[in-house]
Amino acid sequence: MQRILEPGQIESFAQRDIPRLRLPDRARVFSARAERLRDQSEGGAIGHAIRDYLHLMAHLADAQQAALESIDSRPPALPDDEHIAHARAFHMPLVSVASWQREAQWRQSLASICGSLTALPNLPHQVLLVTDHLCAMTAEQLEAQADNLLAVQPSEVDTATAPFILASLQVYWVALASRINIDAVHELDVPGVCPTCGTLPVASIVRADSRHQGLRYLHCALCSTEWHMVRVKCSHCQTTEGISYQSIEDGPRSIRAECCDTCHAYRKILYQEDDPAVEPIADDLASLTLDLLLSDGGYRRASPNPLLWQQP
Ligand SMILES: [Zn+2]
Ligand SMILES: [Zn+2]
Numbered sequence: 001m002q003r004i005l006e007p008g009q010i011e012s013f014a015q016r017d018i019p020r021l022r023l024p025d026r027a028r029v030f031s032a033r034a035e036r037l038r039d040q041s042e043g044g045a046i047g048h049a050i051r052d053y054l055h056l057m058a059h060l061a062d063a064q065q066a067a068l069e070s071i072d073s074r075p076p077a078l079p080d081d082e083h084i085a086h087a088r089a090f091h092m093p094l095v096s097v098a099s100w101q102r103e104a105q106w107r108q109s110l111a112s113i114c115g116s117l118t119a120l121p122n123l124p125h126q127v128l129l130v131t132d133h134l135c136a137m138t139a140e141q142l143e144a145q146a147d148n149l150l151a152v153q154p155s156e157v158d159t160a161t162a163p164f165i166l167a168s169l170q171v172y173w174v175a176l177a178s179r180i181n182i183d184a185v186h187e188l189d190v191p192g193v194c195p196t197c198g199t200l201p202v203a204s205i206v207r208a209d210s211r212h213q214g215l216r217y218l219h220c221a222l223c224s225t226e227w228h229m230v231r232v233k234c235s236h237c238q239t240t241e242g243i244s245y246q247s248i249e250d251g252p253r254s255i256r257a258e259c260c261d262t263c264h265a266y267r268k269i270l271y272q273e274d275d276p277a278v279e280p281i282a283d284d285l286a287s288l289t290l291d292l293l294l295s296d297g298g299y300r301r302a303s304p305n306p307l308l309w310q311q312p
Contacts, residue, residue: 018215018228019211019212019215019228020187020227020228021182021185021195021225021226021227021228022212022217022225022226022227023177023178023180023182023185023196023225024174024177024178024223024224024225025178026068026174026175026178026179028065029065029068029174029178029224030061030062030064030065030068030170030171030174031061031062031065032279033061033064033279033281033282034058034059034061034062034065035058035277036277036278036279036282036283037054037055037057037058037061037279037282037285037286038054038055038058039277040054040282040283040285040286041054041055041058041286043286050286050288052124053285053308054282054285054286056117056124056127057163057282057285057307059116059117059120060113060117060163060164060167060307061167061282062116063112063113063116063117063167064109064113064167064168064170064171066112066116067108067109067112067113067168067171068109068171068174068175070112071105071109071171071172071175074105075175075179076103076105076172076175076176076179077103078176078179078180079094079095079100079180079184084184087186088186091186091188091189092188092198093188093193093194093195093196093197093198094180094184094185094186094195094196094197095173095176095177095180095196095197095223096197096198097150097173097197097198097199097222098150098198100197102146102169102172103172104139105172106146106168106169106171106172107139107142107168109168109171109172110134110142110164110165110167110168111135113164113167113168113171114131114134114135114164117131118131126160130160130161130164131164133160133161134161134164134165137161142165145158145161145162145165146165146169149162149165149166149169149309150169150199150222157309159309159310162306162309163306163307163308163309166222166306166307166309167306167307169222170222170223170224170306173196173197173222173223174223174224176196176197176223177196177197177220177223177224177225180196185225191227191229191238192218192229192235192236192238194218194220194222194223194225194227195225195227196220196223196225197220197222197223197225199220199221199222199223200220200221200302200303201218201219201220201221201235201267201280201303202219202220202221202267202280202281202284202303202305202306203218203219203267203268203269203270203280203281203283203284204216204217204218204219204229204235204258204267204268204269204270204280205217205219205226205269205270205271205272205278205280206231206269206270206271206272206273207272208271208272208273208276209272215228216228216229216230216231216269217229218235219280219281221281221303221304221305221306222306234258234260234262234263234265235258235267235302236260236263236265236267236302237260237262237263237265239260239262239263241261241262242260242261242262243258243259243260243261244258244259244261245257245258245259245269246259246266246290246293246294246297247290248287248289248290248293251287251289251290252274252275253271253274253275254270254271254272254274254275254278254283255268255269255270255271255278255283255287255290256268256269256271257269257290257294257299259294259297259299264298264299264300265299265300265301265302266294266299266300266301266302267301267302267303268280268283268284268287268290270283281305281306281307284305285305285307285308
């Protein structure tokens, strides 16, 4: 039996200590994603184009893991006490994409990711053109693209380079999020935004391990922080009315879309109980058929997948 934690019922769980946050495990955040992308690319029900894309993104995730490990020898600067107090006082994410001074090392990660990809045999020519283009960009151009992609409403996004730039920014923000003190991350007034970095979630996941059994967490598209949100609630507009769940007929039980009839947005929700290996970024990417179904039904994605940028 699945436990559904309804809003209002939460008090009855008062005796149970609900872990509010889960910070990413830098030993395997990207390698687990790579593994899942590979598994999903071998699924029977997907077309050739998406299969090739999932394969490429699996290589990308491997390269992200390697880039993250290389940062271990020179970890990023962490917020000091003054910064932590300031963020708390102003209800801001601890290392907000909007205000935290990111270090240049994210561009080194980008160079190393591009290097890993270009070393692959049979890399599609179009991808090689994109990595060449990224290598030719100046630091100023890359920083401007990064600012734009991290903005609340990006403009003129180059959809070809965006996944690679965001992948490199993910490495930097995971390096941060995996090292910060969990007690320094406080709750925000806006529950649908990552309390660590201020980015929107890519999807949510209902966990099945003993500590988090039956609890739903939103998964940050950038830093992979997960934060608790009660179930049967729209993660976009926070309403608890008119929530429905849609899935692909005869598709996996481990993924559904949580649809809201108030704001007409949806985000996918993954169930570890049905498949312990679900991974938010990978499973979201591998279930594009569900996006098509929902788009036909008049719903829109609440936020994009960083590895497949589409113009809003
Ligand atoms: Zn985040
Ligand atoms: Zn809504």
